[in-house]
Amino acid sequence: xxxxxxxxxxxxxxxxxxxxxxxxxxxxxxxxxxxxxxxxxxxxxxxxxxxxxxxxxxxxxxxxxxxxxxxxxxxxxxxxxxxxxxxxxxxxxxxxxxxxxxxxxxxxxxxxxxxxxxxxxxxxxxxxxxxxxxxxxxxxxxxxxxxxxxxxxxxxxxxxxxxxxxxxxxxxxxxxxxxxxxxxxxxxxxxxxxxxxxxxxxxxxxxxxxxxxxxxxxxxxxxxxxxxxxxxxxxxxxxxxxxxxxxxxxxxxxxx
Amino acid sequence: xxxxxxxxxxxxxxxxxxxxxxxxxxxxxxxxxxxxxxxxxxxxxxxxxxxxxxxxxxxxxxxxxxxxxxxxxxxxxxxxxxxxxxxxxxxxxxxxxxxxxxxxxxxxxxxxxxxxxxxxxxxxxxxxxxxxxxxxxxxxxxxxxxxxxxxxxxxxxxxxxxxxxxxxxxxxxxxxxxxxxxxxxxxxxxxxxxxxxxxxxxxxxxxxxxxxxxxxxxxxxxxxxxxxxxxxxxxxxxxxxxxxxxxxxxxxxxxx
Numbered sequence: 001x002x003x004x005x006x007x008x009x010x011x012x013x014x015x016x017x018x019x020x021x022x023x024x025x026x027x028x029x030x031x032x033x034x035x036x037x038x039x040x041x042x043x044x045x046x047x048x049x050x051x052x053x054x055x056x057x058x059x060x061x062x063x064x065x066x067x068x069x070x071x072x073x074x075x076x077x078x079x080x081x082x083x084x085x086x087x088x089x090x091x092x093x094x095x096x097x098x099x100x101x102x103x104x105x106x107x108x109x110x111x112x113x114x115x116x117x118x119x120x121x122x123x124x125x126x127x128x129x130x131x132x133x134x135x136x137x138x139x140x141x142x143x144x145x146x147x148x149x150x151x152x153x154x155x156x157x158x159x160x161x162x163x164x165x166x167x168x169x170x171x172x173x174x175x176x177x178x179x180x181x182x183x184x185x186x187x188x189x190x191x192x193x194x195x196x197x198x199x200x201x202x203x204x205x206x207x208x209x210x211x212x213x214x215x216x217x218x219x220x221x222x223x224x225x226x227x228x229x230x231x232x233x234x235x236x237x238x239x240x241x242x243x244x245x246x247x248x249x250x251x252x253x254x255x256x
Numbered sequence: 257x258x259x260x261x262x263x264x265x266x267x268x269x270x271x272x273x274x275x276x277x278x279x280x281x282x283x284x285x286x287x288x289x290x291x292x293x294x295x296x297x298x299x300x301x302x303x304x305x306x307x308x309x310x311x312x313x314x315x316x317x318x319x320x321x322x323x324x325x326x327x328x329x330x331x332x333x334x335x336x337x338x339x340x341x342x343x344x345x346x347x348x349x350x351x352x353x354x355x356x357x358x359x360x361x362x363x364x365x366x367x368x369x370x371x372x373x374x375x376x377x378x379x380x381x382x383x384x385x386x387x388x389x390x391x392x393x394x395x396x397x398x399x400x401x402x403x404x405x406x407x408x409x410x411x412x413x414x415x416x417x418x419x420x421x422x423x424x425x426x427x428x429x430x431x432x433x434x435x436x437x438x439x440x441x442x443x444x445x446x447x448x449x450x451x452x453x454x455x456x457x458x459x460x461x462x463x464x465x466x467x468x469x470x471x472x473x474x475x476x477x478x479x480x481x482x483x484x485x486x487x488x489x490x491x492x493x494x495x496x497x498x499x500x501x502x503x504x505x506x507x508x509x510x511x512x
Contacts, residue, residue, distance in 0.1 A: 186504070
């Protein structure tokens with residue numbers, strides 16, 4: 001009998017979010033599941049880590065039989081770090097993050113705690129996948145995503161991923177009957193055009209809320225935004241390498 | 257008479273850090289400087305943005321004649337966003353971030369608020385550079401860095417940078433006489449091997465401090481870690497594109 005895979009599950013919406021519950025339900029079919037997730041929402045936290053404050057880790061009850069679960073006061077990246085070092089007794093076979101409530105496609109990848117958790121696992125040599133549904137609603141409908149989540153995770157468990165590559169998966173907000181399938185696509189170039197909402201607090205002090213309008217600057221049919229707009233599930237392989245290799249030769253001619 | 261360049265300066269160590277003072281001193285020679293920086297240390301905040309809390313922006317006195325300065329309660333990325341939208345009346349010609357107290361080379365790029373500020377500017381189409389010195393000390397010696405900071409910034413002002421590319425510059429911790437010059441290098445593959453320091457608070461509750469040991473996994477001579485170890489100043493062009501393009505064809509054969 002082969003050993004069941006060990007799967008670390010995290011997210012950025014917090015351990016009580018409906019999206020992580022759905023993800024754990026599917027992962028339970030594929031292996032032994034341990035949850036280490038933030039004890040509160042951590043959206044927009046990107047790859048932040050807790051350097052200047054204490055970290056708490058609390059054993060919790062996840063409500064699914066056989067699933068061990070821990071809530072951490074840290075960020076998604078902290079959860080992966082502390083999960084690997086202080087919770088699991090061996091390196092997991094897979095780390096999955098999500099299912100996020102809201103898009104982590106195109107420029108949102110930059111701000112995403114969900115994807116950053118997967119990237120942190122990738123840095124540690126653990127195959128990892130971030131899952132997101134394009135619906136910010138707490139009561140988002142995760143029905144119909146299961147078979148795709150299962151298929152993608154099974155494939156990664158079987159085939160692995162290249163060194164320092166993780167997967168970023170986004171689901172369009174449509175009924176499951178409308179899913180047109182999975183498309184392998186690149187990250188679209190896009191931007192949030194900020195619109196700061198200026199207000200006055202009761203003490204007469206000015207403050208702001210960060211809001212903005214999303215603008216896609218890249219309508220090519222090989223992008224995540226195009227796939228999602230056309231009801232495809234987008235899968236983007238993400239590389240953990242910041243280098244702009246193709247600009248290095250040119251930069252050398254600057255004679256700095 | 258040509259117009260002086262407009263330069264936005266930020267950092268992640270906070271507006272009172274010695275490193276940003278040094279950066280402003282050099283930038284003042286090159287253009288009109290506006291500072292929008294965090295009102296407190298924001299190290300390790302990566303590309304986090306403030307979605308679920310209010311943002312304050314306070315006009316401050318930077319102590320250098322002619323330099324406008326604002327302290328924000330947000331992250332480095334927030335500072336760039338609010339600086340571009342609420343402070344500056346035109347798009348700046350350059351955004352510089354730093355000089356960071358501590359390394360932002362190799363895997364530190366992932367966690368760096370300093371670099372993320374430059375990346376945020378890059379997303380907005382503003383040429384941007386992150387500067388760091390490999391010395392975490394608040395009293396780090398920034399002497400001797402000026403001529404390199406000036407040279408790199410002048411080059412970027414004159415030549416621009418490709419779309420969605422920014423520069424990440426790191427200085428080794430050596431006396432200025434020991435600088436061997438500038439090397440254009442790629443990001444090294446490295447890792448922080450975490451070592452959680454477990455303690456008990458006065459209420460008997462367990463908590464952790466995140467600590468770790470840096471391990472460079474890539475000793476090639478074309479990397480930032482190699483350059484820095486050999487007393488070169490490392491310049492790495494950073495691409496704002498997460499896609500692992502070279503894995504896409506292979507991934508398509510999975511038939512997801």
